[in-house]
Amino acid sequence: MTSQYTPSFPSRLPHVGTTIFTVMSALAAKHQAINLGQGFPDFPCDRTLIAKVNEAMLADHNQYPPMIGIPNLRNGIAKKIQGLYNHQYDPDSEITITAGGTQGILTAILACVSPGDEVVIIEPAYDSYRPAIELAGGKTIAVSLQVLRDPSGHAASYAIPWDDLEKAIHAKTRLVIINTPHNPTGMVWQKADLDRLATLVEGTSALILSDEVYEHMVYDGAQHHSVASHPQLAARSFLISSFGKTYHVTGWKVGYVAAPAAMTAEFRKIHQFNVFTVNTPMQFGLAAYLADPSHYENLPAFYQAKRDFFKAGLEHTPFKLLPTPGTYFQCVDYSGLDIPEAKLSEADFCQWLTTNVGVAAIPVSAFYDKPTESGVIRFCFAKQEQTLSAALQRLQTLTR
Ligand SMILES: Cc1ncc(COP(=O)(O)O)c(C=O)c1O
Structure with a gap:
């Protein structure tokens, strides 16, 4: 809280607001949407790793x-x-x-x-x-x-x-x-x-x-x-x-x-x-x-299975899939959808998708400084199969 005693000061980052990841995650929570926006796994890490950290704490490190x-x-x-x-x-x-x-x-x-x-x-x-x-x-x-x-x-x-x-x-x-x-x-x-x-x-x-x-x-x-x-x-x-x-x-x-x-x-x-x-x-x-x-040797196969599962489900939606040779993100083009929302900006389309379809995504335009629209949004597939299935069911209600 500022008061009359708080001096004004110029911002060091005047153009920076809240990141799109935080904004979309909050919107997803508000609308109980499945959050494929922010890039984080919704599954647990290996218990062995946790045990090793616990051991270190108990050994007074x-x-x-x-x-x-x-x-x-x-x-x-x-x-x-x-x-x-x-x-x-x-x-x-x-x-x-x-x-x-x-x-x-x-x-x-x-x-x-x-x-x-x-x-x-x-x-x-x-x-x-x-x-x-x-x-x-x-x-x-x-x-x-x-x-x-x-x-x-x-x-x-x-x-x-x-x-x-x-x-x-x-x-x-x-x-x-x-x-x-x-x-x-x-x-x-x-x-x-x-x-x-x-x-x-x-x-x-x-x-x-x-x-x-x-x-x-x-x-x-x-x-x-x-x-x-x-x-x-x-x-x-x-x-x-x-x-x-x-x-x-x-x-x-x-x-x-x-x-x-x-x-x-x-x-x-x-x-x-x-x-x-x-x-x-x-x-x-x-x-x-x-x-x-x-663990890291098996990681490509682990995430490739998720990518392929998600991709196969997306084939039954009107989205056009872009290649995903790496990362845990799948980009799709929505500009060919036969719905009025296909004309929306990427940010507005993501808002609409979160609010009306119940799946959160991230607009690729958020990764540019100047407005750049290419009709592409990003889904994160670092999720359990049941999360991906539930999201796919919702996305499959979109018509071509
Ligand atoms: C390209 C890229 N670099 C860096 C980071 C940050 O990594 P960390 O969470 O370890 O700070 C991320 C996280 O999303 C990322 O996507």
């Missing part, structure tokens, strides 16, 4: 851990990255445990972006990038993914806008932010894409922030291509990952950032005055659990 994270967890991460992407990060000087991917992103941006520096992002983009750049005083240079359309003009898939990226990246570029697998489109970068990015930044002083929080959600036998697997990119990249996504514990907010020692040193200067340390028992629990790779 409840005080401040080392600022950079406990050694066992950093060692485990280094081993995992070496095994999967064939790059050796030094766990002591190149890996830092963070309070989720979001804090890793903010801290990395604050560590390297100075007022006036240009930061290239690719829209649709995860919503924390822009405000973080703004807080650092940087200038966001946004390029848009190309929307590839089918013969009837509906969105069919996305492609990296290489020409625009080439124009956007130059001597003044401080940072380029990429996200693969990509939220919200599910797009996955290929090895050739990383090669092309490496060529674009070669000879510039641009660093890379690679948001790979969905690294273990890549389907149909395909592979995730991490910047860690690309020596030229690894040498200039902050690699961001999140245990929340991988272990179905989004509420724990534990993640990590891997980067070359010189970049990590600057990162840690900010980190130590930002959060300083991250939840000790969770770190012990995750370190013990990470030693067995089976």
Whole structure:
């Protein structure tokens, strides 16, 4: 509550309101809609993981851990990255445990972006990038993914806008932010894409922030291509990952950032005055659990089954499905529906869908700064089969 004694002050983020995820989740709750909007699992995590965290608490691992994270967890991460992407990060000087991917992103941006520096992002983009750049005083240079359309003009898939990226990246570029697998489109970068990015930044002083929080959600036998697997990119990249996504514990907010020692040193200067340390028992629990790779090795099959189940049900709706090679998001085009609401903006369509059909989704337009409508909305399929079935039953009442 403000009073006459509260001085006025200018907002540091004047354009920021409540995120679309919070808005849609509140609307879903109000209308008892099935929430396929916000990206979080509605099923429990493995009890073994919880037992390991409990064990850590009972063993009195409840005080401040080392600022950079406990050694066992950093060692485990280094081993995992070496095994999967064939790059050796030094766990002591190149890996830092963070309070989720979001804090890793903010801290990395604050560590390297100075007022006036240009930061290239690719829209649709995860919503924390822009405000973080703004807080650092940087200038966001946004390029848009190309929307590839089918013969009837509906969105069919996305492609990296290489020409625009080439124009956007130059001597003044401080940072380029990429996200693969990509939220919200599910797009996955290929090895050739990383090669092309490496060529674009070669000879510039641009660093890379690679948001790979969905690294273990890549389907149909395909592979995730991490910047860690690309020596030229690894040498200039902050690699961001999140245990929340991988272990179905989004509420724990534990993640990590891997980067070359010189970049990590600057990162840690900010980190130590930002959060300083991250939840000790969770770190012990995750370190013990990470030693067995089976969970993340099985994750693609686990989520692919959900994707395929949801997709098969959506085939009986009038939505047009876009490809989902990665993440736990399915995008659909609604602009071909034979109902007046097909003409609504993405945000209004999502409101209508939540209120009248009882299923919440997220408008892809919310991931752009400037109004950009392509008639596409995003569903999250990280849900139990019964939740997906109930949502599909409701969506199947929509007519073509
Ligand atoms: C692309 C992307 N990056 C980062 C995050 C944040 O991860 P965390 O919950 O670990 O902060 C999310 C969460 O939805 C995301 O989708």
